[in-house]
Amino acid sequence: MAEVNYFLNEEQQMIVELTRQIAREKIIPVRARLDEQEEFPWDLVKDFAQADLFGLFIPEEFGGFGGGCFEMCLALEQLAYGCVGVTTTYAASALGGYPILLFGTDEQKKRYLPDIAAGKKLAAFGLTESGAGSDAAAIQTTAVEEGDYWVLNGSKQWITSGGEAEIYTIIAMTDRHKGPRGASAFIVEKGDPGFSFGKKEKKMGIRSSSTTELFLDNCKIPKDRLLGRRGMGFIIAMRTLDQARPGIGAMGVGLAQAAMDEAIKFARHRIQFGQPVIAFQAIQHMLADMATEIEAARALVYAIARTIDTGIKDMAKLSAMAKLFATDMAMKVTTDAVQVMGGHGYMADYPVEKMMRDAKILQIYEGTNQIQRNVIGQALNKEYAKKA
């Protein structure tokens, strides 16, 4: 049966081939154990590093592969087919690396990107706080200039790869009275004085990834750790998220594909009333919707990622669309996969219950899907105001 042709070039096909192989040979055999034991996937991090995956989005001059948003999406889709928890660790390093890539000085790039590209060091992104999630402007962490240093105080919450990563991009207020324009971005390294980590959170899904608090207690860092200019913190955070969000959509596509594959395999063999349950129209229609919605999401994510790679300036709306549509789809498809498999689907012996638990986070992190709708809605309002 024909597949949709997305006209991948040789390099892109190679990325798909490689990440698919890693998902099949390395991730799938261990995902249930990692989930159950909440074990950080260090062995897989080494495999990703060996495969050059951490440098996929980093230019060749800094030791990377020079891929764009689309190449990242292809890799994330295939890896998420194996496990969204493991893939979150991979994606988080890119999220922590993007601010340096997009806004770092040449010196900062040379200092940090080669290690991120080689997978020698994981990166992380610290924006969220207990009182500032969707409302990012409410952050309380402060950074004060003191001679040749910045001194940071405050705490960050639910930071992916907290404690495991070595390089953190932290958003802190430098001029509170300026509101959103009073935030700045800093590079904080594990081991910096006054920088420590809270306990590892217990989670519904993506349990192999590490999620912790970060504590900045008179954390003193050299002046050259400021990213971009003072006051650019929010722009840096938003641009980073714009760049990364289609990747979360791609993870939704990979996850949903995996759930559907499991459901179809099961439905072809499960006999009820004397025939495989896939012979029943009730099941067929659910599977038909799943397959169609997955393909629609894939097409949207790919098209938007490719558009972003043409170098467009204002990508917030498109990026939000890719994340919103594909991750809502993933939640629905994984839920339906459990339904198709009935009691079996609900049991931990089969992988779909984990997939359903993992799907939920995709609708929440890197901006809840309600925030994505806000971004899209505000962009529409602006666009149509210009047209009027």
Place this chain on the structure above:
Amino acid sequence: MDIVVCIKQVPDTATVRFDKEKGTIIREGVQSIINPPDLHALEAGLSLRDQFGGKVTVLTMGPPQAESALRDALSLGADEAVLLSDRAFAAADTLATTYTLLKAIQKIGLPELILCGTHAIDGDTAQVGPGLAARLGWPSITQVAGIEAVEDGAKLLLKRLIDQGYEMVEAELPVLLTCHKTLNTPRVPSLKAKMRAKKAQIPVWSHEDIGAEPDKIGISGSPTWVDSTFVPAFEAKKEMLQGSPEEQVDALIKRLKESGLI
């Protein structure tokens, strides 16, 4: 440390099916893979190279399509690859194969270490590694399940699998090892190596290129040949013993005695 890794392309026996009438393997639709034990030999070579420098050359003899196995090896990080392909090599047994490999390795230039898998999952002779070492006049250490390089790589401490457990062996280079699947976990390919592999020009050498004597290669150089292949028939008879447990046990013991099993 310059290393040659000998690999073989084999049908993926996990998916292979047999034509019972003709007694042959049905090759259509069966994927060709690198012989799995050879992947452990390659991994051993790559990690020694990563540790001590030098280069890893992969070598295989086979039909033109065996080139894809070499590209896979390059994707894993091998530095160079050589394909020995010539109609005159066809139907070689292990004697002719080791001669052909010897000639090729002499052309490549003698390395310090040669690594092979323990055996090929199709032919299953486990002769090529030791046979090649014999032709070179090198020691061979088979069933290697652990390698530790000492004295800056001049000496290897090896753990080899024997029936009763492990044997620890010390070997100076040059040496040939056959690698067991418990030796290591093969790495995944890398994007950069995959790109290189795709573009690599892999030299194809004929018997003339390696200066092999025609009567020592292929079928003419092979004192053994495959007469026929067949799928062994497994015949089992089933008999249910009836009666009370005591009667069943008596009947069972009687049957076992009759068959001379007890």
